Amino acid sequence: MSRPQHILALDQGTTSSRAIVFDRAGGVVSSAQREIVQIYPRPGWVEHDPLEIWASQEATAAEAMARAGLSGEDLAAVGVANQRETAILWDRETGKPVHNAIVWQDRRTADACARLRKDGCEPMVTSRTGLRIDPYFSATKLRWLLDNVPGAGERAAAGKLCFGTVDTWLLWQLTGGRLHVTDPSNASRTLLFNIHTGAWDAELLALFGIPRAVLPEVRTSSEVYGEVGRRHFPAGAPIAGIAGDQQAALFGQACFRPGMAKNTYGTGCFLLMNTGDRAVPSTNNLLTTVAWRIADRTEYAIEGSVFTAGAAIQWLRDELRIVATAQEVDALAASVPDAGGAYLVPAFTGLGAPHWDPFARGAFVGITRGTNRAHLCRAVIEAIAFQSADLIGCMERDSGIALHELRVDGGAARSAPLLQFQADLLGVPVVRPRITETTALGAACLAGLATGFWSGRDEIARTAAGDVEFKPSRDQSVMEEYRRGWTRALACAKGWASS
Numbered sequence: 001m002s003r004p005q006h007i008l009a010l011d012q013g014t015t016s017s018r019a020i021v022f023d024r025a026g027g028v029v030s031s032a033q034r035e036i037v038q039i040y041p042r043p044g045w046v047e048h049d050p051l052e053i054w055a056s057q058e059a060t061a062a063e064a065m066a067r068a069g070l071s072g073e074d075l076a077a078v079g080v081a082n083q084r085e086t087a088i089l090w091d092r093e094t095g096k097p098v099h100n101a102i103v104w105q106d107r108r109t110a111d112a113c114a115r116l117r118k119d120g121c122e123p124m125v126t127s128r129t130g131l132r133i134d135p136y137f138s139a140t141k142l143r144w145l146l147d148n149v150p151g152a153g154e155r156a157a158a159g160k161l162c163f164g165t166v167d168t169w170l171l172w173q174l175t176g177g178r179l180h181v182t183d184p185s186n187a188s189r190t191l192l193f194n195i196h197t198g199a200w201d202a203e204l205l206a207l208f209g210i211p212r213a214v215l216p217e218v219r220t221s222s223e224v225y226g227e228v229g230r231r232h233f234p235a236g237a238p239i240a241g242i243a244g245d246q247q248a249a250l251f252g253q254a255c256f257r258p259g260m261a262k263n264t265y266g267t268g269c270f271l272l273m274n275t276g277d278r279a280v281p282s283t284n285n286l287l288t289t290v291a292w293r294i295a296d297r298t299e300y301a302i303e304g305s306v307f308t309a310g311a312a313i314q315w316l317r318d319e320l321r322i323v324a325t326a327q328e329v330d331a332l333a334a335s336v337p338d339a340g341g342a343y344l345v346p347a348f349t350g351l352g353a354p355h356w357d358p359f360a361r362g363a364f365v366g367i368t369r370g371t372n373r374a375h376l377c378r379a380v381i382e383a384i385a386f387q388s389a390d391l392i393g394c395m396e397r398d399s400g401i402a403l404h405e406l407r408v409d410g411g412a413a414r415s416a417p418l419l420q421f422q423a424d425l426l427g428v429p430v431v432r433p434r435i436t437e438t439t440a441l442g443a444a445c446l447a448g449l450a451t452g453f454w455s456g457r458d459e460i461a462r463t464a465a466g467d468v469e470f471k472p473s474r475d476q477s478v479m480e481e482y483r484r485g486w487t488r489a490l491a492c493a494k495g496w497a498s499s
Contacts, residue, residue: 004076007448008065008234012057012082013159013245014267019060020440022452026463028437032063044107044349045496047100050088052320053166054173062233064412072234076453077224078174079241079443082166084189087141088387089152089214090169092162093220093265095177098149100489101166102141105268105307105349109140110358117219119205128194128201129277130288136305138165139191139208141193142355159213160294162261165189167242174239176229183221184246184298185246188290193218195279198298221247221292221492222446233415241446245439246270247291249409250301253433254461263388263422264439265412271391272301273399284394285354294449300396303355305392309384310412312346316380322373326411332377333417338482341397342366343386343489344379347406352493354394359498365489384412385422386486392426416470424474425483434467 004030011018016036021029022026034056039047041296059249065071085104089453090097102108111135120135142163146153155161164172168182187193187200192210194201200215219225243251246264250272253262257429261273272291279288279300291301323329345351347360364379396402405428412418413432423430435441442462 001134004074005367006068006070006075007077007079007444007453009074009079009081009444010057010061010170010235011437011440011443012053012080012170013243014083014105017053017056017060018440019057019064019071020437021064022444026435026441027482028435029065030064032060032067034060043106046103046105046349046433047473048086048103050090050097050101050169053101057170058233062397065149065234072237074226075453076235077240077447078228078234078237079445079447080167080170080239081172081243081245081439081443082186083410084165084186084246085136085138087138087145087163087164088166088169089145089149089161089163092160092255093362093481095172098152098161099145102144103328104136106141107135107349107358109135110139110350112143113358117147125191125204125207128196129188129191129192130195132279132285132287132340133187133191134356135358136307136352137189137191138209139204142210143208156214157211161214164215164216167244169292170472171225171239171242174228175226176231176233177466178229180216181225181228183219184290184293185221185244186242189288195288195300198293208456220294222294224450225474230367238451239447240450241443241448243292243443243446246272246303247289247301248442249439250274250291250442251445252438253407253409254457255407256461260394260407261400261403262438265309265384265408265410265418267309269306269384269388271304271388271395273395273401275300275302275399278351278493280398282394282398284398285356286391286394286398287353293444302395304395306387306391307350307352308346308348309387310410312378312380312383313412314345315346315348323377329377329380330415330417332374333381336374336378339379339382340371340375341485342371342379343485344376344383345489345493346380346383347493348471353391355494357492357494359495360493361496363489363493363496368484380399381415381418382421384418385425386483389421389483391426403428405431407431408432409436411446419470420473423470424471425479427472427476429448429472430470432468440483
């Protein structure tokens with residue numbers, strides 16, 4: 001029997017589930033995608049139906065495989081990348097969720113986080129996790145579930161419930177409940193995992209009131225965990241790679257050396273810089289996180305997270321309805337040289353790094369009688385770039401490394417106006433790879449390494465060659481003036497919901 005020539009990557013994101021079949025050259029053979037419903041029970045609350053997450057992911061896997069004419073035995077491996085921090089709690093016996101998933105964007109635990117910070121808990125938490133105490137992460141979401149779902153606290157303590165981020169939920173479903181596992185890239189986003197010891201931390205569990213019995217086993221990011229069960233598609237294929245979506249994108253962009261950085265323009269905007277085997281603490285309100293663990297080596301990254309990036313483009317389309325497609329936003333943004341002095345701060349669910357203000361809310365300032373929908377579209381595009389530039393400045397100061405280029409991916413990386421403005425703001429080239437689906441590619445590469453599909457990182461790096469380079473084209477004094485306006489606009493949005 002010939003060696004399998006394909007890998008299936010499952011890419012479960014905030015707004016959709018995707019499945020992509022890759023060949024040995026890292027090329028996309030087939031793909032499928034389904035949107036998932038966003039649930040907003042209250043202002044600042046965001047939920048998903050876990051059963052819809054699974055159904056949509058299984059359906060896209062079957063669709064992508066059918067389009068490629070493949071079955072499970074034709075796959076060398078399955079890799080999983082996932083939206084991070086989203087918390088799911090389910091019954092260990094029945095596999096049924098006890099509540100909707102609480103999404104990473106959800107801010108319902110802002111007050112609980114504020115109390116912990118007021119009590120002086122953050123220094124200890126940050127020293128062990130590399131994170132801040134913020135509703136973004138999983139621990140306070142899980143605590144909310146244990147407190148607010150009747151009987152959940154007692155059932156969890158008795159080992160009758162399972163907690164997981166989306167990767168854990170998908171592996172549980174794929175294997176028919178045989179695997180309750182995660183990897184360090186996801187575990188390190190929970191506020192419960194010590195990134196220095198590589199294990200769940202007893203003091204952190206005590207601080208957040210989380211029973212150890214509810215947590216998954218932490219395995220490496222690249223190994224054979226098990227096989228897809230007979231009742232699911234693609235049955236029999238080995239599951240061999242797991243990574244949170246942003247770490248998967250870092251891997252898929254072949255950012256293997258310290259100082260290499262990528263920015264993913266997705267629902268949020270996530271910038272990571274590889275720091276090698278050093279967990280570099282941030283003094284600029286960024287995060288220190290596990291990039292991946294392969295064999296016995298853990299590698300780390302500095303990360304900055306923007307909560308609203310591509311989601312702001314969706315807002316223009318779905319809520320304001322001033323455009324019909326994302327491509328129309330691009331066309332309108334490109335039709336004007338700038339936003340006409342207007343700035344949009346898309347703090348719809350608060351501000352992430354480096355501000356960490358859960359009480360910030362969106363603001364559109366500098367509006368004049370001449371402001372039109374093209375200026376609003378331009379302001380949205382520019383806001384994504386401004387937020388990313390803020391993160392990069394902090395990252396350079398933390399790492400002591402000046403950025404020489406920025407590798408980019410994600411849905412909004414298709415936007416030429418965005419990437420050109422980003423290059424102008426940074427004063428360095430912005431490089432978009434030939435394969436923009438780098439999150440899925442990273443999951444595939446991790447799975448391929450574990451099964452020998454690819455020989456090593458050098459072979460993977462050849463699949464990540466740049467395709468389009470956007471070079472700075474505007475005077476930096478002009479860009480500094482734009483940035484001063486952005487700073488003033490941020491001040492208008494901060495703390496809005498705190499009183």
